[in-house]
Amino acid sequence: xxxxxxxxxxxxxxxxxxxxxxxxxxxxxxxxxxxxxxxxxxxxxxxxxxxxxxxxxxxxxxxxxxxxxxxxxxxxxxxxxxxxxxxxxxxxxxxxxxxxxxxxxxxxxxxxxxxxxxxxxxxxxxxxxxxxxxxxxxxxxxxxxxxxxxxxxxxxxxxxxxxxxxxxxxxxxxxxxxxxxxxxxxxxxxxxxxxxxxxxxxxxxxxxxxxxxxxxxxxxxxxxxxxxxxxxxxxxxxxxxxxxxxxxxxxxxxxxxxxxxxxxxxxxxxxxxxxxxxxxxxxxxxxxxxxxxxxxxxxxxxxxxxxxxxxxxxxxxxxxxxxxxxxxxxxxxxxxxxxxxxxxxxxxxxxxxxxxxxxxxxxxxxxx
Ligand SMILES: Nc1nc2c(ncn2[C@@H]2O[C@H](COP(=O)(O)OP(=O)(O)OP(=O)(O)O)[C@@H](O)[C@H]2O)c(=O)[nH]1
Ligand SMILES: [Mg+2]
Numbered sequence: 001x002x003x004x005x006x007x008x009x010x011x012x013x014x015x016x017x018x019x020x021x022x023x024x025x026x027x028x029x030x031x032x033x034x035x036x037x038x039x040x041x042x043x044x045x046x047x048x049x050x051x052x053x054x055x056x057x058x059x060x061x062x063x064x065x066x067x068x069x070x071x072x073x074x075x076x077x078x079x080x081x082x083x084x085x086x087x088x089x090x091x092x093x094x095x096x097x098x099x100x101x102x103x104x105x106x107x108x109x110x111x112x113x114x115x116x117x118x119x120x121x122x123x124x125x126x127x128x129x130x131x132x133x134x135x136x137x138x139x140x141x142x143x144x145x146x147x148x149x150x151x152x153x154x155x156x157x158x159x160x161x162x163x164x165x166x167x168x169x170x171x172x173x174x175x176x177x178x179x180x181x182x183x184x185x186x187x188x189x190x191x192x193x194x195x196x197x198x199x200x201x202x203x204x205x206x207x208x209x210x211x212x213x214x215x216x217x218x219x220x221x222x223x224x225x226x227x228x229x230x231x232x233x234x235x236x237x238x239x240x241x242x243x244x245x246x247x248x249x250x251x252x253x254x255x256x257x258x259x260x261x262x263x264x265x266x267x268x269x270x271x272x273x274x275x276x277x278x279x280x281x282x283x284x285x286x287x288x289x290x291x292x293x294x295x296x297x298x299x300x301x302x303x304x305x306x307x308x309x310x311x312x313x314x315x316x317x318x319x320x321x322x323x324x325x326x327x328x329x330x331x332x333x334x335x336x337x338x339x340x341x342x343x344x345x346x347x348x349x350x351x352x353x354x355x356x357x358x359x360x361x362x363x364x365x366x367x368x
Contacts, residue, residue, distance in 0.1 A: 005271075005272055005275050008248060008252060008271070009266070009268065009271055009275075011248065011249065011252035012255045012256045012259070012266055012271060013256065013266055014252075014256065015252050015253045015254075015255070015257055016256035016257070016259050016260055016266060019257045019260040020260055023211050024072070024207035024210070025072040025074065025108070025211065026073060026110075026112040026113075026204065026208040026212070027074045027075075027076065027102070027109060027110060027111050028073065028074070028075050028076070028111075028112065028113050028114075029075075029095070029098070029099075029111045029114045029115070029141075030042070030075060030076065030077050030078070030115045030117060031078050031080050031115070031116050031117065032079070032115075032116065032117030032119075032146075032148070033079055033080040033082070033117075033119070033122075034079060035119070036080075036118065036119045036122075036148045037119070037149055038077055039077070040178060041115075041146070041175065041177045041193075041196075042075055043177075044177040044178050044193060045177075045193055045196070045197070045216050045217070045218060046071075046215060046216060046217060047217040048068060048071065062078050062079060062090055062091045062094045063076055063077070063078045063094050063095070063098060064077045064078070065077075071215070072211050072215065073211065073215055076111070078095060080118075080129065081126070081128055081129050081132060088128065092132060095136070096135075098111065099111050099136070099139055099141065112141075112204060112208055113141070113142055113143075113144065113204065114136060114141055114143040114144070115144050115146050115196075115200075116129075116133060116143055116144070116146065116169065117146045117147075117148050118147055118148065119147075119148055119149055120147040120148060120149055120150040120156065120158060120174065121149065123157075123158045125165075130167065130168070133167070133168045136168075137168035142203040143169045143170060144169060144171050144172075144199060144200060144203070145162065145167065145169040145171070145172045145173070146175060146196065147159065147172065147174045147175065148175055148176075148177070149175075149176060149177075150174040150175060150176055150191075150192065151176070151188050156174075159172065159174065170199075170203055171203075173195050173196045173199055174191075174192050175191065175192030175193055175196055176188055176189070176190050176191050176192060177190060177193060193218040193219075194218050194222070197212065197213070197218060198219075198222065200212060201213055201222075209226075210226060210230075210261060213261070214260060214261045220262075220327055220330045220331050220334065223261060223262050223263065223330075224262070224323055224324070224327040226261050227261040227262055227323045228320065228323060230254075230257060230261060231316065231319045231320065231323070234250075234253075234257075235312060238250065238312065238315070247311070247315075250315060251318060251319070254315065254319045255271070255274070255318075255322055258323055258326075259326070262330065264326050264330065267329075267344075269341050269344060270322065270325055270344060270345070270348050273345050273349055273352070274318055274321075274348070277318070278314065278318060281314065281356070282314070317352070317356070317359060318352070320355070321348065321351045321355060324351060325344065325347055325351065328347065329344060
């Protein structure tokens, strides 16, 4: 590789911005009576005051839209049905209008998923609610029933009851969005948000799934899993067009895109470790190919399939290590532990070298 670090870095940044720009936005409609915990849920899941108490942009009398510049997920928030029929009519009408608008006029406003929230301890689910959800489900929108502020992640009578009814929902998820203080020394821990993310992700198409996973803040492992998944599919498509001259382009595309999936900024120290590592091994591996006479050197290679295999192994191991290191860093930050830059560099180097040995790449490559 004849490249400089700076160039390598800006290629990654470019790939990062392309991926960001191509992020598929999507819309969530949250329905639930006042006080069930809709705002608390959204804030805990996305780490944003997307729905600061009381201030949403009123789309209609009964629907508020929460949208933030640069954030690809829009949340619509509307009350659930009350016992008063005339209020219900208003709500039902606004929701149908919102859904119809997205399907008929404005694809960007399409409702991709509905979270129907019920307070777990309210323990009530009425026939008129069910009729309404059936109407929504008929329009092809997946609904998840979210039981909010559940004390236990174990089965409850209410849940058991709901399960016996044939509800028009895809899943039922129990959550406690933030820790709930019961007495001075007894707190119910937060739980279930990771389930809600997983279940929702599975009901979205691939691009929206990626958007959800990278923009939520409750499940870092899921982000890592999604990033590895992307690497796998990228490499599957790569197998037929392996070209050493494209190595840096392909690797930087992988690193830029996985950074978006993990929702992290490009970390210059990690990138420079990666850069030095591949510079060393790649020049050995592709010495002949990168010489001026490309065609004859390819023809002269004793076993070109070996080169192809090594090429793929290197791309994969570098991308996998990159994901691992950033995941470790993110998890530490989440627990308010700080990993120093030196430690991070050291971990990256260790992981890369360990991988090199495990894949026996150091057998055919002389690293100097
Ligand atoms: N500890 C804890 N408190 C919660 C949770 N969910 C809601 N609350 C509390 O319940 C109250 C109402 O929560 P909100 O999130 O404002 O409810 P909402 O559904 O947005 O209500 P409206 O905006 O009025 O429709 C607030 O005091 C929250 O702090 C939770 O998961 N844990
Ligand atoms: Mg609210």
